[in-house]
Amino acid sequence: MTVLAQVPTGSGQPPPTPPAARSGRHRLLPYLLLLPGAAWLLVFFGVPLVQLAAASLYDPSGSLSTGYALTWAFGNYPDVLQAYWPQFLRSFGYAGIALVLALLLGYPLAYAIAQKAGRWKNLLLVCVIAPMFTSFLVRTLAWKTILSDNGALVGLLRDVHLLAPDGRLLATPFAVVLGLTYNFLPFLVLPLYASLERLDHRLLEAASDLYASPVQAFRRVTLPLSMPGLVAGTLLFFIPASGDYINAELLGTPNEYMIGNVIDSAFLVRLDYPQGAALSFLLMAAILAVVFGYLRRAGTEEVL
Amino acid sequence: MRLSRWLADRWVMIVALLVLGYLALPILVVAGLSFNRPSSRLSYDFNEFTLDNWRQPCATSDMCDAVVRSVQIGFIATVVATVLGTLMAFALVRHRFRGRSGINVLIFLPMATPELVMGTSLLALFVSAGVPLGFWTIVIAHVMFCVSFVVVTVKARLAGMDRRLEEAAMDLYASEWQTFRRITLPLVLPGIVAAALLAFSLSFDDFIITNFNAGATVTFPMYVWGAAQRGIPPQVNVIGTAMFAIALLLVGLSSLRGRRSRRANLLAGPAQGRQARRPS
Numbered sequence: 265m266t267v268l269a270q271v272p273t274g275s276g277q278p279p280p281t282p283p284a285a286r287s288g289r290h291r292l293l294p295y296l297l298l299l300p301g302a303a304w305l306l307v308f309f310g311v312p313l314v315q316l317a318a319a320s321l322y323d324p325s326g327s328l329s330t331g332y333a334l335t336w337a338f339g340n341y342p343d344v345l346q347a348y349w350p351q352f353l354r355s356f357g358y359a360g361i362a363l364v365l366a367l368l369l370g371y372p373l374a375y376a377i378a379q380k381a382g383r384w385k386n387l388l389l390v391c392v393i394a395p396m397f398t399s400f401l402v403r404t405l406a407w408k409t410i411l412s413d414n415g416a417l418v419g420l421l422r423d424v425h426l427l428a429p430d431g432r433l434l435a436t437p438f439a440v441v442l443g444l445t446y447n448f449l450p451f452l453v454l455p456l457y458a459s460l461e462r463l464d465h466r467l468l469e470a471a472s473d474l475y476a477s478p479v480q481a482f483r484r485v486t487l488p489l490s491m492p493g494l495v496a497g498t499l500l501f502f503i504p505a506s507g508d509y510i511n512a513e514l515l516g517t518p519n520e521y522m523i524g525n526v527i528d529s530a531f532l533v534r535l536d537y538p539q540g541a542a543l544s545f546l547l548m549a550a551i552l553a554v555v556f557g558y559l560r561r562a563g564t565e566e567v568l
Numbered sequence: 569m570r571l572s573r574w575l576a577d578r579w580v581m582i583v584a585l586l587v588l589g590y591l592a593l594p595i596l597v598v599a600g601l602s603f604n605r606p607s608s609r610l611s612y613d614f615n616e617f618t619l620d621n622w623r624q625p626c627a628t629s630d631m632c633d634a635v636v637r638s639v640q641i642g643f644i645a646t647v648v649a650t651v652l653g654t655l656m657a658f659a660l661v662r663h664r665f666r667g668r669s670g671i672n673v674l675i676f677l678p679m680a681t682p683e684l685v686m687g688t689s690l691l692a693l694f695v696s697a698g699v700p701l702g703f704w705t706i707v708i709a710h711v712m713f714c715v716s717f718v719v720v721t722v723k724a725r726l727a728g729m730d731r732r733l734e735e736a737a738m739d740l741y742a743s744e745w746q747t748f749r750r751i752t753l754p755l756v757l758p759g760i761v762a763a764a765l766l767a768f769s770l771s772f773d774d775f776i777i778t779n780f781n782a783g784a785t786v787t788f789p790m791y792v793w794g795a796a797q798r799g800i801p802p803q804v805n806v807i808g809t810a811m812f813a814i815a816l817l818l819v820g821l822s823s824l825r826g827r828r829s830r831r832a833n834l835l836a837g838p839a840q841g842r843q844a845r846r847p848s
Binding site for chain 1: 572580581583584587588590591592593594595597598601612613614651652653655656658659660662663664665671674675677678680681682683684685686688689690691692693695696708709711712715716719769773775776779780788789792793796800804805807808809811812815816819823
């Protein structure tokens with residue numbers, strides 16, 4: 265901060281020129297400000313990615329105790345894909361279904377808060393982020409109570425025969441998808457809200473004056489104008505949801521395990537670093553592919 | 569037409585309230601379970617009302633140790649990340665320099681990368697560099713993923729600031745340092761405080777990245793994860809409820825303060841002025 269200080273030398277001085285016009289040591293200032301943060305990110309985010317890439321090409325016959333040799337073993341990739349493709353598919357399947365559910369739940373919520381809530385707007389927004397005030401894991405465990413075999417929900421569903429007398433909710437794909445939807449819904453709603461809040465209500469009135477039905481007005485006015493928020497929210501939902509393994513572990517069984525569970529056990533239980541690293545990279549590549557494919561579609565083609 | 573629009577309005581609001589109920593349900597359950605005496609250690613069902621969990625929140629001492637450790641880590645990581653991120657935000661908003669787009673990518677990428685990848689890659693680095701895992705590797709990891717969020721939050725506040733206030737101060741012969749201390753810093757402070765709170769909550773609640781870089785050190789989320797297999801002590805719900813109450817209190821206080829300062833019409837910068845005029 266001492267760089268910022270310029271001691272005034274006397275009252276006869278002309279007023280300082282605006283910072284942009286000054287040169288010399290001020291040209292270095294932005295780099296000095298950036299240096300510590302950028303260095304931290306480079307060393308602890310950038311370099312590790314390179315290290316992970318290297319680890320994914322280690323000779324798979326090595327181990328933590330005997331050491332690994334970098335043998336450019338590209339065969340690790342087809343190997344892990346062959347062994348764990350069901351978990352990969354499941355990750356993207358669950359995350360995709362949860363995303364559709366979250367859109368169905370989140371869009372009306374964001375719309376209602378942005379356009380209908382009036383003076384309750386801020387209170388409702390707090391309600392949306394309120395789940396994040398308490399621990400992610402504790403919240404997820406609460407679903408174990410809600411979906412429990414002895415709980416009111418299962419009892420009710422059994423009574424109305426939506427569930428077989430010995431049917432369960434917990435430890436099923438349903439529970440995992442429900443947990444994913446619940447945990448990441450706020451990330452979808454907030455950007456969507458930000459987009460819808462700027463929507464000029466007069467545009468909808470104009471549409472209905474021109475004999476558009478509410479459905480047409482939604483498709484032709486509201487939806488296109490909310491696209492930026494919809495795209496941002498979808499990504500903020502999908503990226504963490506497809507990499508999540510907490511919901512699968514706590515609400516599911518090994519039959520519901522997602523790719524995150526496999527990576528977790530590769531690194532922390534089986535200590536198979538080449539395999540874990542290759543799986544991590546595949547996950548990132550798959551997510552990037554989905555994200556860029558989606559962005560291109562959303563950016564260039566008309567929706568619906 | 570009128571009637572159908574009226575119905576459409578109510579329809580959206582009713583769905584919205586139901587969804588809010590879905591979001592609130594687990595919190596209510598956590599609060600309820602904090603008053604529950606479970607029938608067995610592995611049971612998640614309601615059994616019997618008791619105040620014991622609140623009277624003795626530290627009956628299982630490992631849990632309270634883990635909470636204290638999480639607070640320590642969160643505090644250190646927040647201070648470091650807030651300082652680093654605020655400096656970067658100033659550089660990005662206030663200065664022109666070469667390499668800006670590269671820096672922007674470096675800040676954006678950690679927010680778009682799956683936590684799992686960040687956690688495993690950092691573990692790969694620590695292991696190959698022979699760094700022993702523990703308290704400080706967790707702090708390093710937490711600073712890493714918090715910095716970007718601090719930059720984004722402070723940047724938003726800085727970008728919405730009226731530069732003319734600083735120019736006025738300089739015209740009145742304030743030195744650059746005086747201008748920074750008396751004008752810039754007070755105006756940006758709400759953004760910095762918000763960024764710090766965000767960083768702390770991200771750090772305190774992080775499980776995935778911590779899990780890979782903790783070694784034998786146990787934070788509160790890691791304690792819950794481990795206990796989920798052995799059986800959860802009901803005091804976990806006391807901590808969950810207390811966290812919720814504290815966060816709610818902070819939000820309530822800040823909104824009260826915001827309302828009061830708006831009423832007093834102090835420092836009617838563009839951001840606050842707009843909020844005050846917005847019909848609500």
